Amino acid sequence: MDWFPIVAGTFKVLALATGMFYAIKWHYDQGKKGKENVAEKREVLRAAGTVAAVFLLSLSALGLVAFALLRVLGNDLSFP
Structure with a gap:
């Protein structure tokens, strides 16, 4: 039972980091597309x-x- 917080925390950090990376990348790409x-x-x-x-x-x-x-x-x- 002692390993669960470590695994769950690691998964949470990886999932949030991946989401932040793609969110920043998407916004950067949208900015390069052109101005509305x-x-x-x-x-x-x-x-x-x-x-x-x-x-x-x-x-x-x-x-x-x-x-x-x-x-x-x-x-x-x-x-x-």
Whole structure:
């Protein structure tokens, strides 16, 4: 049982290092491809902002629904 953390840690470090290498290589290659025009960047940023806003609204709605459900079920939600 003493060998498991060593093997698991080694695997984790190798997997993360490989992933970082390919991520950096991919971004470097994308930078060499060429520059996008400003309109495409604006569209991508707008889409990313929309996705982030929808995610935050969904997360807030889920939190409110969970809070309401817990209150209905009679759980004590007060701080000590």
